[in-house]
Amino acid sequence: DAGVIQSPRHEVTEMGQEVTLRCKPISGHDYLFWYRQTMMRGLELLIYFNNNVPIDDSGMPEDRFSAKMPNASFSTLKIQPSEPRDSAVYFCASSSGGTINGAGELFFGEGSRLTVL
Amino acid sequence: QKEVEQNSGPLSVPEGAIASLNCTYSDRGSQSFFWYRQYSGKSPELIMSIYSNGDKEDGRFTAQLNKASQYVSLLIRDSQPSDSATYLCAGGPGQAGTALIFGKGTTLSVSS
Numbered sequence: 253d254a255g256v257i258q259s260p261r262h263e264v265t266e267m268g269q270e271v272t273l274r275c276k277p278i279s280g281h282d283y284l285f286w287y288r289q290t291m292m293r294g295l296e297l298l299i300y301f302n303n304n305v306p307i308d309d310s311g312m313p314e315d316r317f318s319a320k321m322p323n324a325s326f327s328t329l330k331i332q333p334s335e336p337r338d339s340a341v342y343f344c345a346s347s348s349g350g351t352i353n354g355a356g357e358l359f360f361g362e363g364s365r366l367t368v369l
Numbered sequence: 370q371k372e373v374e375q376n377s378g379p380l381s382v383p384e385g386a387i388a389s390l391n392c393t394y395s396d397r398g399s400q401s402f403f404w405y406r407q408y409s410g411k412s413p414e415l416i417m418s419i420y421s422n423g424d425k426e427d428g429r430f431t432a433q434l435n436k437a438s439q440y441v442s443l444l445i446r447d448s449q450p451s452d453s454a455t456y457l458c459a460g461g462p463g464q465a466g467t468a469l470i471f472g473k474g475t476t477l478s479v480s481s
Contacts, residue, residue, distance in 0.1 A: 285468055294473030295413070295457065308468065343412060357403070358469060360412035 254278075256361035258344050264367045270332040273364045275344030276325055285345040285358065286319055286329050295343070301327065334368045341365050371396040373460045375472035384481045388445040392458030392472055395439070401461025402434055403469065404443045408454045417443060420461075448479045 257276040265271055277284045285300040299309040304321045312319070316335070321327040331338055345358040372395045382388045390404075401420050405413035419425045419432040419441070431444040441460075445452055455474040 283468075287471075295471040297468050297470065300468045357415050357418065358405075358413075360414070362412050 256344055256346050256359055258342075258361035258364050260364055261362060262365045262367075264369065265334055266369050267335055268333040269368075270330065271334045271338075271366060271368075273329040273342050273344075273366070275327045275329070275361060277327070277344070277346030278359055279325070281346035281348050281359070282324075283347045284321060284327050285347075286327070287343045287345065289341045289343060289363075290339075298329070298342075331366075334366075336368045339366055339368050371399075371460070371470050373458055373470050373472035375456075375458050375475045377473060378476040379478050380475055381478045381480065382448050384448060384450060384479055386448050386479075388448045388452065388477055388479070390443040390445075390456050390458075390475050390477065392441040392443075393439055394441065394458075394460040394470075396460060396470070397436075397439065399460040402432070402441045403459040403461065404430075404432060404441075405457040405459060405471075406454045407457060407474065413457055445477075448477075450479050450481045453477055453479045 256278055259274045282303050286298040287295050288298055289295045297311045299312055299319045300307055301321045317331055319329045341363045343360050343363045345360045347358050374393045404417040406416045407413040417430050417432040419434045422434055422436055425432045429446045433442045455476045457474045458472040459469040
């Protein structure tokens with residue numbers, strides 16, 4: 253299996269521009285997670301989906317952030333308009349929810365490093 | 370607010386020594402715990418999971434869980450320079466259908 257695939261790997265943009273990050277989860281996984289990682293705040297959960305349905309978006313910092321999962325093999329995280337404080341590494345992860353508590357082992361993509369100037 | 374706390378380090382140990390990494394969590398309902406390793410510039414990868422009180426061993430790694438004290442630890446025996454990385458502790462959900470909460474990680478440096 254190819255693993256979780258994210259694109260782009262690096263994105264440099266100017267403040268105010270729209271940014272779209274993409275993720276293809278591992279085939280057969282029914283959970284998809286978007287995390288953001290910074291030195292100051294560590295790895296923060298933004299939103300997660302189960303069977304393409306958003307379950308918890310309480311970690312989405314502002315209305316400027318939105319996420320969609322139109323089908324089982326694709327998800328997007330959009331930031332519009334972007335700001336310098338959005339600079340971070342954004343990770344997508346998927347899991348099969350196989351543990352007794354549903355989250356299971358997370359398989360992470362390689363991340364998208366976003367720099368907003 | 371559910372939190373997972375770790376000392377940020379860095380934790381420095383000589384090659385061959387035992388490295389001890391610790392983690393506490395606030396959610397008493399958490400049932401599953403994970404240790405992820407993250408090399409610089411890479412994504413986190415799972416190295417250990419533990420669900421029951423006590424010890425779980427896998428090669429040079431031992432995870433320990435004490436639910437009464439809300440404490441999780443990871444021991445790395447015979448530490449190698451290749452173990453140098455950031456170790457993230459994650460607390461599992463207290464109910465099905467919720468996500469992992471990660472600590473900020475402890476940076477381990479193993480010197481040869």
